[in-house]
Amino acid sequence: MQHSRFLPRFLQRLLVAAALAAGLASAVAQGGPVLERGRYLVTTILACGNCHTPKDGEGRAIAAKELAGGGIAFDIPPFAGVAANITPDKETGIGSWSDAEIKRAITHGERPAHGPLAGKPLALPMAANFFKAILPGDLDAIVAYLRSVPAVRNPLPAPVYRAPVHREAFALADQGFGERDLQDKVRRGAYLATIGHCLECHTPVDKGVLQLDAALGAGGRPFMPSFVKGLPESWKGAVSRNLTSDRERGLGAWSDAEIRRAIVQGVGRDGRRMQEPMPYAWYAGLRDDDLDAIVAYLRTLPPLPR
Template sequence: MYLVLVLSGAPAWAQDDALMARGAYLAEGVVACANCHIARSAQGRPLFDQGLSGGMLFDDAAFKAYAANITPDPETGVGKWTDAQLGKAIREGIRPDGSLIGPPMPIAFYRNLSDADLAAIIAYLKAQPPVRHVVEKSVYRMPLPSSYGPPVAGVETPAATDTLKYGEYLANIGHCMDCHTPRNDKGMLLMNHLGAGGQTLKGPAGDVVTPNLTPDPSGLKTWTDAQIERAIREGVDKHGARLQPIMAFGWYKNISGPDMSALIAYLRALKPQPFADRK
């Protein structure tokens, strides 16, 4: 795995520091854990002093879901969970009690998290201040699957030198396509229209229709790389209009320059698809 190969001759403290740095970069950047799990005011404003203590409501026709408290509080958060249990919850959607985590947690995409990056995110989460915050239980008006697939293990981080593969990896763990791919009437992603947009999401600022991320004229074909980057980092489109949350530009702004270039290269390589407006 990446971190082991790079740091095998380094002292333990250096390995721990590197693991924490990678975890912070991922959680506060492309994975954007706080975009959903940070506590928010009634107006949807992030309450940074309450950390990743959850509570954000996702009110959909198929579910009324609340983001979980993922701080290390032992009673209301994940403080009693082992590393293995946290990993299974993040990558397979299974809690320690065996229950399944439902949407909007993007398990189908988090299954692509490498072992090394998963370990880094877990280290980051365990280092956060514990916050006691009881979060309501989610209610699903749709059947959840029995599982999201077989157990996941042995996933390596793609080499950053393989730009398209690494860009795809970043798009997966950043769960871009979970929002920017249309869904059918049962809520299933239409993967043959990957990136075509058209979902209507209820964000902190109200309903948001997700745009097309493919290189189609209705998508990003006429956008420059700089314009795409500005939209991701700053939430401003090519015309200067402000984009709205639930887009995680408050965290995507922390993505490194090389990683942003790889992500944009991947979006450029998607199959062009017409905008899938399903309103």
């Protein structure tokens, strides 16, 4: 990639996505629709790699180390640690965990009852309170995909917990999603936006508590301040935006095409290049009908002029 610095960032991201897809094509061909569904979810709307795949100096995911952990170092008041190695490596990844144990970690933020960290809850950056909404069939598919990525040996520092983990914001996951919602445009959009935890980033936090009741989707959450280490300068200072249907402050006056472009290309309504940590490169792989469903759901968010 000797010419990489001359390519626009979006093109670079597409190349990374293509490299990831090519590396996986053979595994997926062997695995059928369940594995393919898992690959689709993990590498698009769930964007697990946005935290779990290490990045190069310019913030691009390193395809050869997919999900090997350690990319982002959190150092927030209750927790210091990195996103774990979730490849099938038996010693440094999750290769020795059962399917049920992996599912419990994803949907409840709980570790298995064995190993050095037995019983210790996973820290809050791991968005289990949103992943709890993942439908059982999709959860099977996700585990199948995690088992299919190459095992990477990558020992990481142990996490440090400075305060108990309180996982309170389960309200969005508890919307009673079922398989039939996948057939309904707005409900599918709500489901995808929930498991993609869009509104975790796009809802303000007050004294450490996500304001899901008072300010759902109102944005204004600052990201990547000094306590998140190992990130490129271009990520710093990002603040999430208002996604409600308010015409002044939110997306009410945007066209569907403008919203879709923001999500998959990271380009604002005025043509501005948007900042991370929103995982545009992952969302670029979303199917058109799923993207339309997400936009249809965003249109239902009550306007909040803030």
